[in-house]
Amino acid sequence: MTISDRHRRILDAVQQAGQLGVPQLAELTGTSEMTVRRDLEQLADQGMLERYRGGARSLTLRGEAPPFAVRSHEGQDAKRRIAAAVADLIADGEAVVVDSGTTCLEVARLLVPRRLTVMPLSMHAANALTGAPQLRLLLPGGEPRRDELALTGPLAEASLAALRFDTAILGCCGLTADGLTAYDLADAAMKRAIIASAHRVIVVADPAKFARTALAFVAPVSAISMVVTTDDVAEDDANALVAAGTIIHRA
Incomplete structure (x- = not known):
């Protein structure tokens, strides 16, 4: 998985869930928690999500309720x-x-x-x-x-x-x-x-x-x-x- 693919998977997962912890994202992407933390910092610097201690949350409005x-x-x-x-x-x-x-x-x-x-x-x-x-x-x-x-x-x-x-x-x-x-x-x-x-x-x-x-x-x-x-x-x-x-x- 390329860095770009990994970032897209992280963004999609955080958007869907609202927020996710580092261990969950590491399991999802098949990488280490250290790698996920670096990814989250990069995505936060780009304004794509918000970091918090131990995970990240979406900055995107969710316009539709799940059924x-x-x-x-x-x-x-x-x-x-x-x-x-x-x-x-x-x-x-x-x-x-x-x-x-x-x-x-x-x-x-x-x-x-x-x-x-x-x-x-x-x-x-x-x-x-x-x-x-x-x-x-x-x-x-x-x-x-x-x-x-x-x-x-x-x-x-x-x-x-x-x-x-x-x-x-x-x-x-x-x-x-x-x-x-x-x-x-x-x-x-x-x-x-x-x-x-x-x-x-x-x-x-x-x-x-x-x-x-x-x-x-x-x-x-x-x-x-x-x-x-x-x-x-x-x-x-x-x-x-x-x-x-x-x-x-x-x-």
Whole structure:
């Protein structure tokens, strides 16, 4: 493999994953970690990626979300840990709005036995909550996006504007100190409406989201009450979010 081929493979892998560590890239390219570190320094000097201690992250915006069916099988253990931590933060009797997305779906599943009022913003979550014995289920209007089945549009936004929730569980596509971002413009509008409707906003995000910026800006970090992630989050990423005005809760 030539140096050019190796650099292209590294860039493609980092772009696809959002960020990767040196050991992973060494295995991918069949070279030593020392060689990979030199490659990363060269690529960083060219403005192709961003170096951090032990790896690199992409500087390119990711304009499209992977399909829901693909995401639902990725990082299942981390999503379930995050969901369990979020469920523990919600008290019986609360009114809760649950965003679309695979991690929010895991949260919805854990709310089934609880005594709550819940408005899910995806048909996947609505199906999971249907028939819950103690739960009051509110269904918004809106147009379901194909595959994702997230409810968006004026009817969904009007449903949120008419209500006030104790807690919002918000998914994200990207989360950095610069703010929360989404792949889809309609989804970004819904997330802003969710934030405006809730007293407390809890963002659920695995550590990979902290290195990612998507197309549509949603809100600054200061609009978020708390981010729930896993305990393997990079300290630099966590500290940057705390400095920007939120709380990090590790699951």
